[in-house]
Amino acid sequence: MAHHVVPQKIYLLVFATLILLTLVTVDVAFYDLGLLNLYIALAIAVTKATIVILYFMHVKYSSRLVWVFVGSGFFWLAVLLVLTLSDFFTRGWSPLPSGWTSMVMP
């Protein structure tokens, strides 16, 4: 399989983007955006990870078989999250024992 040669310009551009996003992460840490704090931090992290996977790890230029393996990694992560959350989000559904006012033990 021939290796795709990525132009240096792309690497520098990716590097600059990662540094920029890191600075953004630091900057937004100084503002309290309430619930958005988490979502913004995660969005930046996911964007950075995607760029690293596609360009630095050459997945963008790799065969479909490699795509399948990358995809399966994310699929398994989804399995972990969905089945774990199936517990967290349904714990409150059960009726409380008589005399209890909440699931939290007094």
Add this chain to the structure above:
Amino acid sequence: MDATPINAHSGTPGEPIRANYLNVNYGLKSWLLTTDHKRIGILYLISITIFFALGGIFAALIRLELMTPEGDVVSSEMYNKLFTMHGVAMIFFFLIPSIPAVFGNFLIPMMIGARDVAFPRLNLMSWYIYSIGGVFTFAAMALGGVDTGWTFYAPYSSTYSNSNVALTAVGIFILGFSSILTGLNFIVTIHKMRAPGLTWFRLPLFVWAHYATSLIQILGTPVVAISIVLVALERLLKLGIFDPKLGGDPLLFQHLFWFYSHPAVYIMILPSMGVVSEVIACFSRKRVFGYPFIAFSSLAIAVLGFLVWGHHMFTSGQSVYAGMIFSVLTMLVAIPSAVKVFNWTATLYKGSVSYQAPMLYALGFIGLFTIGGLTGLFLATLATDVHLHDTYFVVAHFHYIMVGGAIMGYMAAMHFWWPKMTGRLYPEGWAKFAALVIFVGFNLTFFPQFVLGYLGMPRRYHVYPPEFQVLNVMSTAGASILAVGYIIPLIYLLWSLKYGPAAGANPWQAKGLEWTTPSPPPPHNFERTPVVTEEAYAYESKPYPEEAEVV
């Protein structure tokens, strides 16, 4: 005196000494710096045998304590450490690397007609990583041990335990990478290095089983590594991850831990299933019945195995709705497991069956794995699990899978490929005797534990009510028979290295590329790249050409 050199492996005077992977070079350095997959397999064999012996000693002490209802051999604290260290040594350092790292390493390149694995140096690195992880864990044991159970449940492991949790955790964290690297190597090797003509559906089922195992190793192991890091972060930096006081959730640890550790059961059992497929076909002189079903059932077990972990948590406070989902999903794993058992049985039907030692172990596997698997369904059922959870029923169930299944497969592999690995035959009579001793010892050890558990004896206690003593004495007696059963092969296999008759290339008249090359194999396995023209297990067709014609 006759000065003609005698070939050490064929024993024939005058025959030139052939270079093989054992005699190609000598000395400790040649082994410690080897990148030959066969030598790395042997390095793993020696390392895991040490941990097997260590885990066995801990097991013996546990059974000794449980001979009497009183806690008269060790203290309760020491007992906690014994069962923890037994689990850690046996699961992480013996069972998980056992068949993949020893026989997978040795055989996969040979089975697919390759000179080595895809990344030979990475392969050696994985053994070094295993050894470093082993040193840390061994140090933790020597410095006083660890008492959390092999499951390291938070908050006990993260907050309360005063034993060597951190050191053990570091050892297991390091060890995980060796498992990941082995899996990675196998997947790339199987994808990229198959001999001409060796299509996916001509691969031996041993290779399919290892492909499925490797997927679990790569996809699951990072999660347990992260869980261990999170425990360390909470212990050291007081980050609230598992401790409710800090905003964490203790069940999160169990989710993360079992996401890896349940599939890890399949890391242990799938390679054994691969071994059984090879052995059953060879000693029935028949094609495996339903080859594609056995191949795909390995993948199905690997995938479904990731969806069932919550069955370890039915009584933990996990949502009952999640419990229902996990219960149903767990039942599904029984389907591909049963497909395998039925297909092996169908392979035996009208086969020309012979009962050599590897076959005895393989048949033992089928029976014991079936009992282990079916009792798993008792535990997967929400309501019965409430009664059986954390009792000796669970202990018996998973030992039927891990000892009755995984180790039976390991012993089958050891006997089946020993002539290939060493060039020597082992004494068949002793081997059959040992197989029988192991079978009897195993059942006497663990069957009474089903009854004990059903009657309500909890696991992980060193004292118990006197009415449970008879069954516990039976179990301890069985354990001592089992120990003898494991020591006998150790003796005769070592004996055979020097005194065993030469094996020849294919002592079992088996199919598969590994049998077309001399025993022990040459350093690069094949003099010429083999070309595969027929399916695996073509036992009805003409036999493979003899060694002399191939080389």
